[in-house]
Amino acid sequence: MGTFVTYIAHKLKDQEWNYDINLVTWSAGLFYGYVTIVPLCLYVILKYFxxxxxxxxxxxxxxxxLFVFIPALCMSIVPLDIFRWVIAGVAGFMSATFLALNLRAHIKSAGEQWFFIVAGIFILQLALSVVLKMYLFTVSV
Incomplete structure (x- = not known):
C-alpha cells in the first residue's frame, strides 16, 4: 500500500515514479517479524504466569x-505531515486498544502483574505506529 500511495502521489504531480523495492522488503520484514516475535514473547510470558x-x-x-494500518496508509497520500501523524496516532491507538481489550480478560488471571503486561502490549503497539509513520507514512514528491 505504501508503494501504491507513493505511485499515486507522483502521478498527481505529473512526476516520474521509480519503484523502491527496499521499502517493500523492509515493511514485509517489519510486519512479519513483529507479528511473529511479539506474540511469541507474549506467549512465553503468559505461560510463565x-x-x-x-x-x-x-x-x-x-x-x-494490524488491519487498521491499511486504510491509514492509504490516507497518508494527503501532503500534510501533521495529518499523517494524526492518522498514524489514531491507527496505533485503535490497534493497541483492540489488542489490550481482547487480551485483558485472559491476562487478568496473571495476578497483580496483568496491568503491566497489558500496558506493555499497548506501548509496543504504539511504538510500532511511530516506526510505521517514520518509514512508511512519508510520501515525498
Whole structure:
C-alpha cells in the first residue's frame, strides 16, 4: 500500500515514479517479524504466569490488529505531515486498544502483574505506529 500511495502521489504531480523495492522488503520484514516475535514473547510470558492463551490465537489477534494500518496508509497520500501523524496516532491507538481489550480478560488471571503486561502490549503497539509513520507514512514528491 505504501508503494501504491507513493505511485499515486507522483502521478498527481505529473512526476516520474521509480519503484523502491527496499521499502517493500523492509515493511514485509517489519510486519512479519513483529507479528511473529511479539506474540511469541507474549506467549512465553503468559505461560510463565500460567495464563491460558494459545500461540495461534495470539498470532491471529496481532494480525487482525494490524488491519487498521491499511486504510491509514492509504490516507497518508494527503501532503500534510501533521495529518499523517494524526492518522498514524489514531491507527496505533485503535490497534493497541483492540489488542489490550481482547487480551485483558485472559491476562487478568496473571495476578497483580496483568496491568503491566497489558500496558506493555499497548506501548509496543504504539511504538510500532511511530516506526510505521517514520518509514512508511512519508510520501515525498
Amino acid at each position: 500460567s495464563v491460558p492463551a494459545g500461540f495461534v490465537q495470539l498470532l491471529c489477534l496481532y494480525g487482525y490488529s
